[in-house]
Amino acid sequence: DGHTAPSNVLFAQQLPDECTDTMLAMLFQQYTGFKEVRMVPGKKGIAFIEFADDVQASLALAALNNFKLTPADNLALSFA
Numbered sequence: 001d002g003h004t005a006p007s008n009v010l011f012a013q014q015l016p017d018e019c020t021d022t023m024l025a026m027l028f029q030q031y032t033g034f035k036e037v038r039m040v041p042g043k044k045g046i047a048f049i050e051f052a053d054d055v056q057a058s059l060a061l062a063a064l065n066n067f068k069l070t071p072a073d074n075l076a077l078s079f080a
Helices: 021-028 054-064
Strands: 009-013 034-039 047-051 068-070 076-079
Touching: 009 054, 021 034, 021 047, 021 054, 047 054, 054 076
Parallel strands: none
Antiparallel strands: 009 047, 009 076, 034 047
16 A cells, blocks of 8 residues: 555654644554654654554554544654
């Protein structure tokens, strides 16, 4: 399906402009192994989410890919 090999870091795309690292952290911290969210300065709409290992990152990706952040914005996740 075009995904890269499993990694402990997820790449989030299609984030709405008002999305912050705090908002993403609240979403992802419910999953075991969550470490941190890194927004990309100067690039809107993308972020990296780090987990302790690829298994925990895989679980979060499976649960949250296509998650509706707003009525118009679905979270697009892949392995970084």
